[in-house]
Amino acid sequence: MPKRRVIVVGAGASGLVAAGRAAxxxxxxLLLEKMKRPxxxxxxxxxxxxxLTNVSPLPEFIEHFGPNGRFLRQAFSQxxxxxxxxxxKSRGLPTVTERGGRVFPASGRAEDxxxxxxxxxxxxxxxLRNASPVRRLLVDGSRVVGVxxxxxxxxxxxxxxxxxxxxxxxxxGSTGDGYELVRSAGHTVVPIRPALVPVETAGRxxxxxxxxxxxxxxxxxxxxxxxxxxxxxxxxxxxxGLSGPIVLALSRTMVDALRSGENVSVSIDLKxxxxxHELEARLLRDLRSHGRQRFGTLLKGLLPAxxxxxxxxxxxVPRDKLCHQLTALERKRLRxxxxxxxxxxxxxxxFEEAIITAGGxxxxxxxxxxxxxxxVDGLYLTGELLDVDGxxxxxxxxxxxxxxxxxxxxxxxxxxxxxxx
Numbered sequence: 001m002p003k004r005r006v007i008v009v010g011a012g013a014s015g016l017v018a019a020g021r022a023a024x025x026x027x028x029x030l031l032l033e034k035m036k037r038p039x040x041x042x043x044x045x046x047x048x049x050x051x052l053t054n055v056s057p058l059p060e061f062i063e064h065f066g067p068n069g070r071f072l073r074q075a076f077s078q079x080x081x082x083x084x085x086x087x088x089k090s091r092g093l094p095t096v097t098e099r100g101g102r103v104f105p106a107s108g109r110a111e112d113x114x115x116x117x118x119x120x121x122x123x124x125x126x127x128l129r130n131a132s133p134v135r136r137l138l139v140d141g142s143r144v145v146g147v148x149x150x151x152x153x154x155x156x157x158x159x160x161x162x163x164x165x166x167x168x169x170x171x172x173g174s175t176g177d178g179y180e181l182v183r184s185a186g187h188t189v190v191p192i193r194p195a196l197v198p199v200e201t202a203g204r205x206x207x208x209x210x211x212x213x214x215x216x217x218x219x220x221x222x223x224x225x226x227x228x229x230x231x232x233x234x235x236x237x238x239x240x241g242l243s244g245p246i247v248l249a250l251s252r253t254m255v256d257a258l259r260s261g262e263n264v265s266v267s268i269d270l271k272x273x274x275x276x277h278e279l280e281a282r283l284l285r286d287l288r289s290h291g292r293q294r295f296g297t298l299l300k301g302l303l304p305a306x307x308x309x310x311x312x313x314x315x316x317v318p319r320d321k322l323c324h325q326l327t328a329l330e331r332k333r334l335r336x337x338x339x340x341x342x343x344x345x346x347x348x349x350x351f352e353e354a355i356i357t358a359g360g361x362x363x364x365x366x367x368x369x370x371x372x373x374x375x376v377d378g379l380y381l382t383g384e385l386l387d388v389d390g391x392x393x394x395x396x397x398x399x400x401x402x403x404x405x406x407x408x409x410x411x412x413x414x415x416x417x418x419x420x421x
Contacts, residue, residue, distance in 0.1 A: 004158040005030065006411045007147055008126075009134045010178070011038035013397055014383035014404030015163030016117040021408030022161070023124035029412075030155060031126055032147070034133035034173050039114035041165065041172035045397060050110030052088070053081040053401070054394035055101040065390040065399070066252075071363045072388060072399055075371070079405040081398060091116045102394050133177070134164075137185050143377040144185070159378045159411035161371075163404060166357025166384035167192055178385045179360070185376045188362040190387040193259065194354030196396075197251045198243035201266075202344040205310065209237035212306045218269040219246045223257045232272060242266070242343070249391050252358055255348050268341040270303065279335050287331065291324030298323050302338070311337060356396050360387040370410035371403050378414070380407040 006022040008015050011033035019031040031038075045051065054061060058076060062069040085095050085103065093116045094106040105112050121128060136148040137160065146156040164178030179189050213236045220230040235244035250266075257264045271279055290298055296319030299308045312319045315333040317326065326334075351357070361381050365374050373379040383400040390396050 004028065005156065006159045006161065006408075007032065007155055007157040008161040008163055008408070009147060009181075010034075010163035010165060010173075011128060011130075012163060012165050012174075012383065013039070013042045013117075013400040014165075014407075015161070016042075016114075016121055017401050017404035018161045018163055018380075018382060018408035018411070019126045019128075020117065020121045020124050021405055022412040023121065023126040025409050025412035027159075027412035029124075029126035030157070031121065031128045032132040032134055032149075032155075033128065033130045034177070036130050038118055038128060038130065041169050041174055042397075043110045043114050044169070044172065045110055046104065048110050049104050049108050050113050051102050051104060051392075051394040051397065052095065052113065053084050053103045053398040055081055055097055055103060061395065061398075064393065064395045065388055068363055068388045069390070071366075071368050071386075072402065074368045075399075075402040075406045079402045081394075084398065084401055088113070088116065091120055100393055134181065137181050137376075137379070139185055139376060142375070144379045157378075159380065159414060161380040161382060161404075161407050161411050162385055163382045163407075164385055166360065167351045168194065168354040168357050168384075170351060174357075174384070176357075182361050182381065182385070185373070185379065187365055187373065187375060187381075190359040190362055192357050192359035193255050194348060194351050195252050195255070195358035195389045196248040196355035196392055197255065197353060198238060198349045199241050199247060199251055199254050199266075199345050200347040200349065201241035202346050205343055206237045206241045207239050209306050209310070210239045212237045212304060213244065214268070214270070214304070216272070217246075218272040219250060220267040220269070221250050221253050221257075222265045222267060223253070223262050225263070228257070229253045235268075240349070241345070245392060248355065251348065252389070254345050255358070258345065258347065264345040266343050266345055268343075270307075270338050270341060276335065276339065279338065280331075283331055283335060287323045287326060291322065293323050295319055295321045295323055295326065314341075355392065356389050357384055358387075358389045360385050363387050369406075371407035372410060372414075378411075380411050382407045 006027040006029045008019040008031045019029050023029040095103050096106045097103050134147045138146040144160045148154050165174040167176035215234045218232045221228045231246040231249050233246040235247050254264050317330050371380045382403040
């Protein structure tokens with residue numbers, strides 16, 4: 001019996017894996033990529049180092065995706081971090097695990113990941129066609145029968161895997177095309193918005209502190225004066241506002257609140273290791289020990305140099321005032337400021353600066369066991385196209401690999417009959 005055809009649309013992380021798996025399972029596989037070469041976004045992930053996955057235990061791993069993370073459980077049960085590491089090793093690409101359980105290629109080059117996956121796809125017999133943008137899904141009744149490209153080109157297929165990615169980093173080809181394709185097929189698309197994205201703040205505080213990186217601080221998000229979320233770690237001041245790991249991790253909360261018209265602010269706890277009582281004792285001890293020292297000099301022992309002028313101005317204490325002259329009220333203002341440096345959040349950066357896209361195809365319309373559409377027979381949906389997004393640390397890339405792995409095999413097994421024993 002002749003082979004049936006699987007078409008994979010998009011040669012990013014999930015598309016490359018889906019194409020390789022479909023071909024490996026016996027399907028005639030065609031991989032269509034709109035850009036001039038595959039894996040352009042994959043090649044720049046992790047600042048060019050490619051944070052592939054994370055070694056945290058599966059229950060904890062899933063928690064990094066929020067409420068929708070449960071959808072990925074079955075995909076991860078079929079192909080998760082250990083399987084990915086073993087697979088890459090078998091392809092001549094060993095990995096290393098770094099701080100926070102983050103896994104990278106040992107070479108430190110994201111391009112090596114793209115090359116390894118591309119070679120695997122070719123070796124399995126899949127055909128890659130670059131510069132081949134898909135404009136339309138061909139649907140007959142409730143069944144997908146192929147895809148249409150510019151100038152009337154059509155490719156027929158028994159199954160189509162959409163792996164078009166989201167809308168972040170559009171220069172790499174992730175321009176949100178897939179959302180229009182699935183809408184045309186009748187799927188519901190949860191409104192998309194930038195995720196893991198820097199935020200903008202009011203005033204000149206962030207601009208004045210531009211380039212300052214804070215480590216081991218706690219950042220809390222306040223929405224309409226109620227604490228909504230918090231994270232501990234590292235952050236960065238920029239000319240427009242805030243960035244860095246914990247800002248990106250909390251950005252979805254801020255973006256969604258801003259889109260709802262709510263008031264958003266962030267609070268930076270500069271001394272999270274000390275509670276109010278312990279910090280008060282520390283300040284009293286320092287002020288007594290350095291009574292004849294100027295307040296500005298004392299602050300240099302408490303804070304990075306760039307924060308000293310802001311702190312002195314905020315607590316209304318001249319930097320040349322002697323420490324033994326500080327009043328109890330001034331000491332209280334200092335303590336409160338160290339535990340609650342506030343900035344108003346006014347906006348967020350665009351998709352061009354977002355790591356991933358939040359929103360996407362409503363996961364209730366997708367079978368989590370196979371990534372098959374519940375609405376269109378023969379259609380499979382993967383990666384960032386789905387309404388599932390996670391934290392930084394390798395989680396989102398693993399979701400792309402896992403959903404591609406599952407969809408590729410499911411599409412092929414559905415279209416290639418099993419041989420009778």
